Amino acid sequence: MEEMEKTLSEKLRELAEVDIRTVDPSTLVEIGNVRIHENLPVQERVADYVRQIMNPYCYLSHGTVVKISFTGKRSLEECLESCVSMEV
DSSP: OHHHHSOHHHHHHHHHTOOTTTOOGGGSOBGGGOOOOTTSOHHHHHHHHHHHHSOTTEEEETTEEEEOOOOSSOOHHHHHHHHHTSOO
8 A cells, every 4th residue: 555655756766766786687678678659649658658668767778787867957757758759
């Protein structure tokens, strides 16, 4: 029940704090397996991406653990929205 009571910002903060040195790679998602569904509206695309990647701050790329962070004035949500709304 405690897990359900966490706010989105608390959950994102926990995901961002994953330690790349101790994370179990088998718990991470390979980014190459994530599909961006261009037919969805941008907000739904972001939600779908996060649902698939599970942790947008720490994932696998070709079997290598990748950890990203964001600085500046834009939030993770804003950065993801920009990425998934780009024309390919």
